[in-house]
Amino acid sequence: MTYAVGGSYFESCNCDPICPCRRIDGVPGGRSTHGECLGVLSWVIERGHADDVSLGLLVPVSSLSVTEARIEQLVVSATSSR
DSSP states (O other): OOEEEEEEEEEEESSSSSOTTOOBTTBOOOOOSSSEEEEEEEEEEEEEEETTEEOTTBOOEEEEEEEHHHHHHHHHHHHHTO
């Protein structure tokens, strides 16, 4: 399958900026500001395709709720897999 997409990415959550839960450049995130990260991620695909299927003008959205316990599991898992 060949694909390409271009557009914008937006995120918002209840943490203080910049969300400390985020993984940046492969480095696992840390603890959330308030004990639970509640957020929304969205993309505006302005142009793109997957094989012959046009993906332009799609707006996928994802909501999330991540607790401190889950963040700790992810950090431990990422650390032990190195």
